[in-house]
Amino acid sequence: MASFRVRGGIRLKGEIVPQGAKNEALQILCAVLLTSEDVHIHKIPNIRDVNKLIELLSDMGVAVEKTGPESYRFNASAVNLKYLETIDFLKKASALRGSVMILGPLLSRFGKGRISKPGGDKIGRRRMDTHFLGFQKLGATFHYDYRKEIYHIDGSDLTGCYMLLDEASVTGTANIIMASVFAKGKTVIYNAACEPYIQQLCLMINRMGGRIAGIGSNLLEIEGVKALKGTEHTLLPDMIEIGSFIGLAAMTQSEITIKNAQVNKLGVIPDTFKRMGIKLEIRGDDIYVPSQKHYEIETFIDGSILTIADAIWPGFTPDLLSIVLVTATQAKGTVLVHQKMFESRLFFVDKLIDMGAQIILCDPHRATVIGLDRKYPLKGIRMTSPDIRAGVALLIAALSAEGTSVIDNVEQIDRGYQFIDQRLNALGADIIRMD
Structure with a gap:
């Protein structure tokens, strides 16, 4: 079983090309x-x-x-x-x-x-x-x-x-x-x-x-x-990777350009992250995410708490709800994440809570995230990747946290993300793979 040792708190910078879908x-x-x-x-x-x-x-x-x-x-x-x-x-x-x-x-x-x-x-x-x-x-x-x-x-x-x-x-x-x-x-x-x-x-x-x-x-x-x-x-570029990189940039205050993203095929993904307060610039077929010290979650028009839920296309893909959830932990504001399709996909939040995140797991399908607005950074811990998408969410959390984290069972991440440690290290991350 392989593990990642991740030193957090490093701002990344550069260009990254998403893998094929x-x-x-x-x-x-x-x-x-x-x-x-x-x-x-x-x-x-x-x-x-x-x-x-x-x-x-x-x-x-x-x-x-x-x-x-x-x-x-x-x-x-x-x-x-x-x-x-x-x-x-x-x-x-x-x-x-x-x-x-x-x-x-x-x-x-x-x-x-x-x-x-x-x-x-x-x-x-x-x-x-x-x-x-x-x-x-x-x-x-x-x-x-x-x-x-x-x-x-x-x-x-x-x-x-x-x-x-x-x-x-x-x-x-x-x-x-x-x-x-x-x-x-x-x-x-x-x-x-x-x-x-x-x-x-x-x-x-x-x-x-x-x-x-x-x-x-x-x-x-x-x-x-x-x-x-x-x-x-x-193959198209992987929209799940693209969304993951947007969340990563926001959480780590990084300046990242996602190259050749085929934006016209991404549906509501860019707008959903914008509702999280994340600034994006569409430059041709590239997505530029500037470094942001703060990002604030929108509310609905009547002032009620924003809900982000998965839905069949052209709705928001369930594979990115884990990324939305972890990204919200350091935002300003509150969001309800509603995972309708799978009843076990939110159970990884216990690791985020151990890192210092403020999350209420309402039931197997819903979690309320109260953003810390960077007033209280997450802290590094040892944790295990339960599935592909949760694994990358935990990796994003570790990259943004103070101190060092160890993520076990990263074979789960390898199932869906190509050479993710090497590609993020090329942007300045400090990820060491331990077999």
């Missing part, structure tokens, strides 16, 4: 299974979850060639379906939540799929119903072995249909889209997720010869085709 990468990598031709993908982040998925695809028989520092070529012309029956496959798939998205392409192209219950962050219940209900509406038959926690799906005769998703699940929508591209006739998906990641997946499939309409909306129409060809695709 982790959540988009997991979808796009699974989509290479839809064709027997080459798919060339750029801006792939070098992070644990993505690397595990690439390894899994390689084990399935996909030819993988690294063509540059962040570029790979994939060819899925010789997928070994027998590998799906092995214990090795089930073990590797269960270690990675994104592995569930190989089911859609497998059903679509090969007519069958099998996978063990996926893993991922321990942030509460993350049900899979949307995926399998969508497959069933397309005509697939589904069986779940409760004892072995293995899903078996037969999709040998998929037929397009109308479906209203029970929730706008991003991975569920991606999986159903990929399962529909070869289905006979037209598939209409209502209440589809419409995040930029989904838009990118649809645009990629259309370049491959797919026929998807309604991209960017929650109503998608997919005309089934016979086959898809190869393509080239570049």
Whole structure:
């Protein structure tokens, strides 16, 4: 298990380039299974979850060639379906939540799929119903072995249909889209997720010869085709990293320029941080965050306490609520953070309280943060990273705190943030990785 030793209280300065989007990468990598031709993908982040998925695809028989520092070529012309029956496959798939998205392409192209219950962050219940209900509406038959926690799906005769998703699940929508591209006739998906990641997946499939309409909306129409060809695709910059860097700059009074942020794809993220009192300047496609000694949280128009809650796109992404929460600890004012989607994601606040933050955990979904306005700096402690986003929130807290902190289990952070210690050290941070 690796740890970070972090010396806090240092102001950072410089430029940083966000990695390719982790959540988009997991979808796009699974989509290479839809064709027997080459798919060339750029801006792939070098992070644990993505690397595990690439390894899994390689084990399935996909030819993988690294063509540059962040570029790979994939060819899925010789997928070994027998590998799906092995214990090795089930073990590797269960270690990675994104592995569930190989089911859609497998059903679509090969007519069958099998996978063990996926893993991922321990942030509460993350049900899979949307995926399998969508497959069933397309005509697939589904069986779940409760004892072995293995899903078996037969999709040998998929037929397009109308479906209203029970929730706008991003991975569920991606999986159903990929399962529909070869289905006979037209598939209409209502209440589809419409995040930029989904838009990118649809645009990629259309370049491959797919026929998807309604991209960017929650109503998608997919005309089934016979086959898809190869393509080239570049991932968006990771919006979660971008939001994390904004919060980091505010907490540490740093002057940071986030390069090539593709601001038009960030939705309400910049405005949400502005409501926290953080000054931002949009310079072309870059975001400049000046050094700020103080930042004050807005109230609602009637003077009531600001609430920041997660919502489906184009609402505020749940992956950044941990960053908003930690950033609020040194703001002036009070904010209620409402995490609607996952009931265990706010439990990391006990570490912030130990550091001196004033936070009231109202229930598993809501926390009230009373900003200290830098009158009482956080103090360094030893703590453990429980998941990807909480881990980075704790790293931000440690960088802003007085003294030295140690963060254990930083493999969780490595799952979503590429070389984060090296990149922040290049801005002046003092982070030492201890194995």
